[in-house]
Amino acid sequence: MMWRDVGVTLILSLILPVVAQGARHTPPGKPKLTSCRSPDKETFTCWWEAGSDGGRPTTYSLFYHKENSETVYECPDYHTAGANSCFFSKNETSIWVNYNITVVATNALGNNFSDPVDVDVVYIVQPHTPENVTVGVLEDEDGPFLRVSWEPPSKADTRSGWITLIYELRVKLEEAEEWEEHRAGQQKMFNIFSLHSGGVYMVQVRCKPDHGFWSEWSTASYVIVPDYIPRERSMWILIAVFSAFIFLILTWIITLNRSSVKHCLLPPVPGPKIKGFDQQLLKKGKPEEVFNSLVVQSFPPRSTDYEDLLVEYLEVYVNEKQELMPEGKDLQDVGCLKSKSQSDNDSGRGSCDSHTLLMEKCGGVESKDESSYEEPELLQGQAGSWERLERGDSQVVDTPDSSDGRVKTWPLVFSPSIHGSSDNHHYGTLEMPKQHSTSEITYSVPDHLFPTSTSFPHHHHPEYRDSLGEYSEYRCSRSPSTGVAYHWEARHPTQAHSNFNIRNLERQKEATGLGLPPSRSMEYVEVQKVNQENQLVLKPLSSHGRGPFQRQREMAEAGQYCNYREKEGAEAERYPTQQQGKTTKDGPVATQLQESTCLTTSGYVDTAPTMPTF
């Protein structure tokens, strides 16, 4: 019994696999069409893959039918394209028609259909790779470049226009990692520029119809680029070398001329230059010695030294009238210090040179060369009714140390009198600056001095005397032309001072022809400047409406430089000229001024440039 069971089990166990094996035979699995491709749009091939085998030998067959017909055809050629493929020849291929293709797997047990696939040949075109890819190195003026050329695949009929192919190529250095791709369009040639000299390049080409798939890349072509120097780089090298060279030369030149370059770029600031001033002495710390050298022997001017001084005051002869001004003597003390007496062109002469403003200028008193000017007072008056004018010394002249308020009041003072105010008396007072006494220069001209109060041309000859008794006589004489010109005589004060416009009033009562003949005609003059011979250059005033009291500003405006003539002698009365070296002790003609014969518009006599000398 037991043996029988064992035997049955054995037999069963042997039989079962066999039986089972026989049971694995099934109908084949479902095949699948993988792809269909046409290389030339005239033929095409379809490939499929088999499903499961089913255990039995399976055969595959492909059936198709065209788009609008139901006739089913079988694949004409199973072998040309290899296993599991179907090749459609030209005769079976229709363009622009959809093929409905099915693959059937058949074995002994059954068959299985694949899913149908629609294929239009036009859209499955994948050409072969381009052929005859050649790469050459050509020379250009910018350097070498690669010229790649190829031909279309032989199967594709591009010549008749049946297929239109577009190409693409890619390039890279052999050791590089990334390709550089270029579209070449429909052309069969391409240039590649900007190469690395001495590098090895790989080139590949592929193509595609305008409605299909890209072909495979062609096999790589290698090319070696010869060595060359890029022209651009060599040019830069040349430029760099050249510039370095020039730079070196420039540096060398500058180094050689260091000092002059420095002088040119950073011009030295002019320092104060005082003649006779020795800096070294100062550094040594001996101020006495330093200042000693500055002392001019002739300074302060002695009373005999009239030539050096400019007498700047107006002497007004006043008819028993008030002695307005206190006796102030030390005109000379006030005023600006100027080293003008030394004929040094460097030092601050400029401001004194200009013939404006009493206020601003520092009259150089001491030497003839100094430009100082005197403010002419417009004084008109008749003989006998002169008023004394006193001037402060420092008024006219700017200056730093001038005492307050002196000169500045002049214009104010004078103006009303000029314009023919109704007052009969015009008062101007000259204040003699005694030391730091305020000088208020006013003067007035008595009314009767004016023939008519409104008209300017007066035939008066004002004479001014300061209260100190030192006075300068100023004569106003009228030029033949219109306008009133003043001329004045300046006398040196007994004490010498410097740098006053009106300064150094000198009293010479005795010498003064205090009363000048009233019949003298008078005019306003303006001292334009002092010329080289220390002569005052005057110009007559033309404007009637503007008195000399406005001169301060107007002087600046008067640009006209009139002819000057120097007259002496008999004409001195009318055209007094300033003589150098002439003493003031002489009669009325104390100073002689050069007088211009032409008219100007400014209002006062400015004796700026020269010192009157006596």
Added chain:
Amino acid sequence: MNMMQVMQSVVWAVLLWPCLVSLGVPLECKDEQGSIILCASISKEKLLDRVIQHAELIYRVSEESCTLFEEMFVPFPMRSQRNQAGYTCATKAFPIPGSKSEIQQISDKWLLHSVLILVQSWIEPLVYLQTTLDRYDDAPDTLLKKTKWVSEKLLSLEQGVVVLIRKMLDDDMLTTSYYEQGVAPYALQPEVLESVLRDYTLLSCFKKDAHKMETFLKLLKCRQTDKYSCFLH
């Protein structure tokens, strides 16, 4: 009165000036016969080149439109199934050659006529397609522009082919635009799958036909330039 009359005659002369000119000068020149070379018209070769360029461009734009439409509206499984549910491309009354060998056997005349038929058959459906696409909610602007452009260019292509036929074949008998019976417009709602598929079919059929036109014209050109080499392949 005299002035008025003079003025009138001047005005008339000015107005009729173009007529005078056109009467005097022929618009078409015949260079071969050595007559007046006042060529106001274009040569055959240049015309053919331009027509080919036109066809190429139309094809390219139609391909782009089809792709756009496919991406936007057609569900994935249904792509590339062009004759789904019976929407096949309309058959033409005229037999169009379907393979290269057939085309090579065809004459120039028939080639050109085929092109003309193709062009004319698509004029109306494209207009219809434009209206349908406008009804889509989210049709991209580029798609609409492209279809519009294509339908315009098709008209000019038709004119070019007519002129070409006249020149090359000396066939003046053609009239323009006789309409083939194309796909009948269905008043279905847009974006329903059926209408989507129908439109999709329309686009792809047009794309195919555009490619046909292009190919025919190119083959024609080859024949014009080098008749024998075209046949050898």
